[in-house]
Amino acid sequence: MDGSATRPRREEYPDLTRAAVVDAARRLFAELGYYRTTVQEIAKLSRVSPATVYAQCGGKQGLLRSLMDSWTRAPMVDRSLRESLTADDADLVFRTLTTAYFEITKEWGDVIQVVLDVAPHDKDSQAVLATAGRRHSRSLTAICRRLEDIGALRDDVDARLAARIITYYYGLDGLLRTREVFGWSLERAHEWLFGRASAAVLRSRSGAGD
CATH class of the missing domain: 1.10.357 (Tetracycline Repressor; domain 2)
Incomplete structure (x- = not known):
């Protein structure tokens, strides 16, 4: 049986949140460029707080490393x-x-x-x-x-x-x-x-x- 099927939803939330933030950063980096993209814009698009972007993904530099x-x-x-x-x-x-x-x-x-x-x-x-x-x-x-x-x-x-x-x-x-x-x-x-x-x-x- 797939272990993910019995995994509590609260344990999945950080992974889902991180994925949403990374996807938002990728989209904005491509559309606006890295320097013109702000953490606030990434947070807004991924529907999290700017603090979450820093805490879960290390801000813009952490997101760029994740994408690489x-x-x-x-x-x-x-x-x-x-x-x-x-x-x-x-x-x-x-x-x-x-x-x-x-x-x-x-x-x-x-x-x-x-x-x-x-x-x-x-x-x-x-x-x-x-x-x-x-x-x-x-x-x-x-x-x-x-x-x-x-x-x-x-x-x-x-x-x-x-x-x-x-x-x-x-x-x-x-x-x-x-x-x-x-x-x-x-x-x-x-x-x-x-x-x-x-x-x-x-x-x-x-x-x-x-």
């Missing part, structure tokens, strides 16, 4: 990593990896943009972004080593260089940047980046190095 954690620890991140590390087909590994970039950006693009906008001006947000970068780098490096192990990389590309190339094209915000520069849909930006990144990293089907 939800972004970088999304289930699809771990799923993509597991699938990529167990696949033997280079095209499947690469498509799984880049599809994860697409799906994460599609779901969390607003949060990614907020963190990128705030980080240059705020030390705590810089730390948030650095944490996201480290998590991204660890996963990507492991996947590129997998590509190297199965002989999928070009002759002039090792795992370390492959990770740098993919980061250059995709990174944390490559899809957002490409969409903005060209005015494309996220889908078209993804296919464009996929074509160029795969050509720069993967061995051709004929087996040649370039």
Whole structure:
């Protein structure tokens, strides 16, 4: 039997309240920007007091950290990593990896943009972004080593260089940047980046190095 079914409602209230506050903050950060959003506005939208926003979520900075954690620890991140590390087909590994970039950006693009906008001006947000970068780098490096192990990389590309190339094209915000520069849909930006990144990293089907 699901334990949540017998959980007293009073014990669920803090979780429900926190979720409402986080959702309100995400909406307002995307609509108004981080700096223009006030704790009072977050409290009003989530129908709690400003004191609750501070006590349960740590104010605006705590909310930004919570959103970053939800972004970088999304289930699809771990799923993509597991699938990529167990696949033997280079095209499947690469498509799984880049599809994860697409799906994460599609779901969390607003949060990614907020963190990128705030980080240059705020030390705590810089730390948030650095944490996201480290998590991204660890996963990507492991996947590129997998590509190297199965002989999928070009002759002039090792795992370390492959990770740098993919980061250059995709990174944390490559899809957002490409969409903005060209005015494309996220889908078209993804296919464009996929074509160029795969050509720069993967061995051709004929087996040649370039």
